[in-house]
Amino acid sequence: MRRPTVLLTGATGAVGADLLQRLARRGDLAVKLLVRRSDRDPVERVRALLDYAEINATIDVIEGDVCAGRGLGASPDALRDLQHTTTHLIHCAGSTSFTLPITAARRANVDGSRNVLDFARDCPALECGAFLSTVYVSGKRCGDFAESDFGDGGLGFVNSYEESKAEMEEMISAAMSELPLILVRLSTVIGDSGTGRVRHFNTIHHAVRLLYSGLAPMIPGDPNEPVDIVSSDFVAEAVLRLVEHAPRPGVYHVAAGRESSSSLGDIIDETMSAIAVHRPQWRKRTIEKPLIVDLDTYELFVKSVEETGNPVLREATRSIRTFAYQLAHPKVFDTDRATAALADDGIAPQQSLDFYPRVVKYCLESNWGTRQC
């Protein structure tokens, strides 16, 4: 019997790299990575990611690009081999930028996924194909968002990332009747729960930096509403286990959910506390905690900053703006299906505040990724 073969796209990305490290440990797997050529050779890029990693799996790097059509930009031989051997597919590749024009976001997240879906149709041995998505396909909805819910409910999206992912979901869910596919909606991944290590700094980490610098006077939202954040190790474990178990086609939320989320007020308090603990000198700057304000007030502030033309404050408010509007549309992500699918393996999200301070510490010590630590 042949070893299961996992095809992973986006292995060099934020989530993909954590998945790769875990897959590499598995001697019972063949792992194939579809990696785009950038300024570095694909093999070199992967090798850099696997430095110091335990490698037991057979790993093949195939140069390609999910946006390059149904053939995924792979050579004919490589493509044929992939089609015949792939038993499990994890599609991570895409853009997580919040600021792309919608056409560019669609190209990365919809067109790329369409190509991977077409590829999956040509994989006779496919047992499970997982397409990674985001819980924020919920857009501007507020309240509970179930795994059976789709899209923004007509309320609109906060950014092009959400919108393009929602469009991708429509396409994938329509194909679930013909293929063993799952959509895995991820919450905001902020770092490793044990070390705080951040592989990919995103807008949350940038917001921490603005708080540290005293350049975030206000944040829209409600201090009592939950903020859903998850650790990268939980996400990697959960995604791999879901793919391996090949559960019923459908949507699975890899999120903190109601039980493990913390309130926005607590997250901000914890940010300030963690900075004060790890940077005692910072206290001297007596930086006030950002105010949590309603969206109208925040908009008024943003408008004022835009009018002043002050480049530093404009950059600060713009970077908060890309994600902060989600805070003004609070919601709770129901995780029933994922919880049930992962329960036997004991995989569950950690309490946000149990690991979040370690992530803040890592941000400080690595100076947001610019210093080795």
Added chain:
Amino acid sequence: MSKRYVGIESIAEYLPPRVATVAELGARGLLNRSAVTLRSFGFETVHLAGDESNLDMAIAAAEKLLHETGIDRDEIGMILYAAALNSSSTLWNGNGVSRPGSVLDLGNVHDLFKYPASVLQTRLDLPNAAVVGVNQVGCASIFAALRMARALIATEDSLKAILCVSADKFPADQPRDLAYNLVSDGACAALVRRGAVRNRIVECTQVTKGALWDSDTIENEIIAAYFPTAAALIERTLKKARLTIDDIALVIPHNVSLRSWEILGRLIKCPADRIYTNNISKVGHTIASDNLLNLRHATDAGLVKKGDYMLLFTFGYGSNWASMVVQH
């Protein structure tokens, strides 16, 4: 009202008669920002001192006050002269020489010992008034003076009335917009008196963030700190006064951008119609005199009645946030 109460019994102002529109300032090269931006922030005109000095404006405001109140000048036991732009609030490099053209570009070291407060005392003919200069608090100088006046009167039996004066003249050739606000010249005088029949000073608070002292190089951090610190201080002031924002009949602001007051009003949950912003467009930001000037105008306009609480708030470079609750 009990004689133990200390209040602001009367207020008088001096605004130079010369008025310039935002457009005129722009045409004369006295704006960093566009006139359009400043108008969108609520500014239309400012007062510009001509030949009047700081001292001239201070004397004019104080004389008007003394005349209006008819107080026995011998009763005034102290002058607290608050000036945001006083030379003493400038960092001296210690060598007796400052940057050419600055206030400490001195030809005669005796100039360092020539104080406007003393001149004010003699010109106003207030022989019993000891003088103290209050500075280094930026636009919050007058708040510091009022707070000290209240404390001194409350603790010294012989001290019954203190004259608080603020006067600032902005350098004539400098752009008038500072941190997105439009600066005006002007002066205000307030008589703080034991047993005052109006404007009892209920509570005064101030917070200083020394880390933000360098207004030139860390302007962004100061602007970012402004709103959360302001909201926190106002909340603290109201709490100390055992009041809520709903108890405040009128907020008496400093004349910074209207937009900033729209935002701060939302943050402290005060409706816009309870913030007296009438003077922002036509007077501009008179450095330290705004709040007293606005208090006088709001009172004259009949916007407050006996017993009403008012909240005064200002910010001064340094960085200082100050607020005060006054009961009319």
